[in-house]
Amino acid sequence: MADDRRMSRRELFRGKVFKPLREAAQRGAVAGRAVSRQDISLVLLQRPPGAVAEGQFLASCTRCGDCVTACPPRAIRWAPPEAxxxxxxxxxxxxxxxPCVMCTDTPCITVCEPGVLRFELPRTMARASVDKLACLAWRGQPCRLCVDQCPMDGAIELDEANRPAINxxxxxxxxVxxxxxxxxRNAINHRPLSNRPFWRG
Structure with missing residues (x-):
């Protein structure tokens, strides 16, 4: 999936590439995009890949933390008491x-003994779309960072004017x-799934 244009996972984890751009993105996220302790009780949480339906997830997850420890980029966190x-x-x-970087071996699922993360279920964690009013490319400025860094082939496509759209x-x-x-102002609308499938295995 990866090609020469994409940063390595290690570079993405450590944040040494495009650091000024990432900081700009974080400044653009001040209006509630980063999950703060103040608003976490009000928002849907993005679960790791392969998660079962939320009610089933909450009932069966043992809070063991194995998936947190197993995650190579340390993307998985514990929800704080404010959640x-x-x-x-x-x-x-x-x-x-x-972000999750879509590890090919998905260690978070491998170590999940309670079975709330499952290989049999889709890896989809959220729905995303491009805010054309905020996107630099849609405003006529050259930018394709989202396309170049996306770990999923074909998930972000460019039109004839090099403007991104999410497939x-x-x-x-x-x-990512x-x-x-x-x-x-962060140009990606990102909403965690609220209707993940119930596991009946």
Whole structure:
């Protein structure tokens, strides 16, 4: 999937490439895109890939932290107490801080003994779309960071004018595009899934 234009995973993890652009993206996310302790109780949480339906997830997750420890880029975090009694201590991903990079071996699923992360379920974590009013490319400025850094082939496509659009069939909602977007107001609309499938295995 990766090609020469994309930064290595290690560079993405350490944040040494495009650091000024990432900081600009974070400044653009001040209006509630980064999940703060103040608003976390009010928002949907992005669960790791392969997560079962939210009710089933909350009932079966043991808060063991194995997926948090196994995640190579440290994208998976524990939800703080402010997330609410039922969700506190459960694993989630905040892409502004560190997105999922779609590891090919998906170690978070491998180590999940309670089975709330499953290989049998889709890896899709969120839905994403491009805000054309905020996107630099759609405003006539050269930018293709989201395309170049996306870990999923075909998830972000360029039109004839080199403007990005997200292909929902290929996008997993990992959040890499959210983190690297350099627009003053983050141009990626990103919403965690609220209707993940119930596991009946």
């Amino acid at each position: 609410g009694e039922k969700r506190a201590g459960t694993p989630f991903i905040d892409p502004i801080r560190q 929902s069939e290929a996008c997993t909602g990992c959040g 595009c959210v983190q690297v977007c350099p627009a003053p």
